[in-house]
Amino acid sequence: MKKFNYLVYITTLGVVSATYAENIEKAPCFAPQTAPIFKEFYELNKGYNQKLLWDHYVQSPTDEDSNTKAMHQALNILFRQLGLSEEQKQQMQPTPKQASEVDPDGLEIYNLMVNAQKLYYGDQVEIDQAQAFEVLLDAVKKGSADAYIFYPVLNQHCADPARKESAVSIFHSIEKHMGDQDDYPTPIWAYLSYAYAYGIGAELDEQKALKYWKKAWRIYSLQFDADGFIGFMMGQMAEQKPYLKSHLGEAMNYYKIATRANEHNLPAQQAILRLLKTDKKFEDLTYEIEIFEETENAKHDQDPKSAYFNLSELYAQKQSKIYNPQLAMTWLEKAAEAGHERAQLNLPLYYEQGNLIKADPQKAMELYQKYYEQDNILVGIYFLDRLENGAKGITKNPMKAKIVREDLTQKYRALGQTGKIPKPSELRLMQRMY
Numbered sequence: 173m174k175k176f177n178y179l180v181y182i183t184t185l186g187v188v189s190a191t192y193a194e195n196i197e198k199a200p201c202f203a204p205q206t207a208p209i210f211k212e213f214y215e216l217n218k219g220y221n222q223k224l225l226w227d228h229y230v231q232s233p234t235d236e237d238s239n240t241k242a243m244h245q246a247l248n249i250l251f252r253q254l255g256l257s258e259e260q261k262q263q264m265q266p267t268p269k270q271a272s273e274v275d276p277d278g279l280e281i282y283n284l285m286v287n288a289q290k291l292y293y294g295d296q297v298e299i300d301q302a303q304a305f306e307v308l309l310d311a312v313k314k315g316s317a318d319a320y321i322f323y324p325v326l327n328q329h330c331a332d333p334a335r336k337e338s339a340v341s342i343f344h345s346i347e348k349h350m351g352d353q354d355d356y357p358t359p360i361w362a363y364l365s366y367a368y369a370y371g372i373g374a375e376l377d378e379q380k381a382l383k384y385w386k387k388a389w390r391i392y393s394l395q396f397d398a399d400g401f402i403g404f405m406m407g408q409m410a411e412q413k414p415y416l417k418s419h420l421g422e423a424m425n426y427y428k429i430a431t432r433a434n435e436h437n438l439p440a441q442q443a444i445l446r447l448l449k450t451d452k453k454f455e456d457l458t459y460e461i462e463i464f465e466e467t468e469n470a471k472h473d474q475d476p477k478s479a480y481f482n483l484s485e486l487y488a489q490k491q492s493k494i495y496n497p498q499l500a501m502t503w504l505e506k507a508a509e510a511g512h513e514r515a516q517l518n519l520p521l522y523y524e525q526g527n528l529i530k531a532d533p534q535k536a537m538e539l540y541q542k543y544y545e546q547d548n549i550l551v552g553i554y555f556l557d558r559l560e561n562g563a564k565g566i567t568k569n570p571m572k573a574k575i576v577r578e579d580l581t582q583k584y585r586a587l588g589q590t591g592k593i594p595k596p597s598e599l600r601l602m603q604r605m606y
Contacts, residue, residue, distance in 0.1 A: 207336070207372045209408045210329075213401055216439040220329055224398035226292070229322040230285040233278040277314060284311040285319060320346070325359045333373070340364065340373035347384075359395070361388035362402045369413050378415045385409065385416050392426070400437040403430025407443055420447060421468025428461055458493050459486045477510035484515070488528060497528040504528075508543065516543035517551050524563065533565030544576075549587065550599070552580045557596050 214220060284307055290297050291304035308326075311319035324346075327339035343364050350360075365384035368377040388406060397403055407426035410418040424447055430440035431454075441454040448460055463486055470479035484503035487496045501522070507515035520539035523532045540555035558566050559573035577593070584593055 208370055209366065209405050212408075213404055213439045216442065217399065217437065220401060221399045221434075222326065222329060223293075225322065225326060225329075226289050228396050228398065229318045230282070230289055231318065233275065233282050281311050281314045281316040281319065284308075284314065285316070321359065325363070328363050336367075337373040340367045343367075359402060361385070362392070362406055366405055366409065369409055369416075378413075381413070382416055385418075389418075389422075392429070397430065397433040400430030400433035400440055403427065403433060404437065404440045404443070407440065411443075419468055419472040421465045421472060423447065424461060424465040424468065428465070459489065460494070462486055463494065475510075477507050477512040477515070480504075480507035480510060481512045481515045500528050508539075511546075513548055513550060516546070516548050517554065519543075520551070521554070524558075524566070531565065533563070537566060544580075547583065549580070549583055552576070552583065553593060553599065554596050556580055556593065 288304045288307035288311070289295065291300045291307060293299065305323070305327075308319050308323050312323060324339040324342040327335045327342075330336070340363070343360050346360055347364065361384045365381050365388055366372065367374045368384065369381035370376070385406075388402075392402065392406060395402070403426045407423045407430065409416060410423035410426060411420065424444065427440045427443045427447075431437050431444070444457075444461060445452070445454060448457075448464055450457075450460065452460075463483065466479045466482045466486065470476040470483065473479060480503050484500045484507060486492075487494060487500035487503065489495055504515050504519055504522070508519045516539075520536040520543070522528050523539060524536035525531065537555075537558065540551055540558065544552040544555045556573060556576050559569045559576055562568040580593060
């Protein structure tokens with residue numbers, strides 16, 4: 173159980189909770205939201221699954237961590253693939269903590285969180301959300317990092333304006349305490365950015381909104397996102413707030429990740445369909461989302477070669493409805509010319525093997541040489557192999573091969589590599605099937 177020393181803030185939290193207790197009866201946390209992004213999400217999604225929040229933050233101290241179940245599932249799949257016996261599986265499975273190994277404070281905090289959850293939902297007791305928040309505060313006083321983060325996150329999803337305002341102030345106190353440690357849960361930065369961008373629980377402040385947006389932007393995709401709300405919120409801000417200096421490709425990415433967090437996330441799905449300007453159903457989309465995202469990235473990125481390459485890969489999928497060899501080659505050429513190393517290898521390979529385009533071995537050798545002369549060592553390995561061994565439609569050239577081998581060896585050594593130059597068959601490359 174993670175612990176923080178936040179005693180400096182406990183007095184503030186106590187004053188805040190008194191205001192909460194007065195208002196919670198009038199505006200319980202089941203009430204609909206009225207703030208812009210919250211309102212749209214709640215209306216389309218028919219609410220917010222706060223149970224996911226509770227399940228994430230109320231973790232038994234006997235569990236290794238919140239990802240234990242996912243880890244066990246992944247291991248079980250791997251074990252089946254390897255054909256392991258039950259005895260072998262047991263030996264390789266992580267061993268859960270025993271109750272005797274648990275920190276007593278951690279166990280006490282867990283019991284407080286469980287009690288708060290029961291009060292919040294009326295599980296075998298009468299619903300008393302005000303008391304639930306008081307119990308959460310007790311967990312905070314015990315030094316629980318989970319409770320400290322969960323407390324303001326949960327309050328943000330209450331309709332009561334006083335709760336929202338106080339939640340923002342708690343987020344802000346956490347930010348001051350953490351300083352520049354950006355690897356902290358995204359909800360802090362995302363909610364703060366939202367608060368200052370729309371004046372929810374705080375005054376409008378574009379500079380602060382941008383500051384917190386940048387923090388959330390860097391780490392969002394790695395974070396827990398109950399119901400995909402944070403992704404939807406960040407997608408909306410990316411679209412609506414020009415000073416955040418984001419673009420539609422980024423907005424699409426947030427919406428896409430939000431739908432992965434919850435495949436039934438209707439607000440994010442509708443936002444995706446709106447950006448695509450399509451009448452299709454969300455489940456009927458193939459690669460359109462990725463196409464849109466990469467196209468926007470190519471428009472806005474200062475170094476778009478990766479977006480060009482990704483577009484080429486998308487159009488090259490034979491099994492998809494958007495399969496288009498001409499577009500695939502067009503974007504591959506653009507990626508290669510922009511300096512994408514893998515594109516510079518794929519392009520001559522495709523001309524040599526006749527993938528996506530009619531085979532042209534002479535063109536392939538011209539491209540091998542061109543990109544090798546631009547110091548692409550990977551291409552150089554293939555170029556040398558064709559000169560020394562030939563290939564279909566390509567004649568050996570021993571004299572030129574000797575010159576290239578000497579030059580390539582020097583470049584290979586300059587990279588800190590030792591031993592012989594590998595053959596193409598020895599390289600561990602991702603080879604696409606056509």
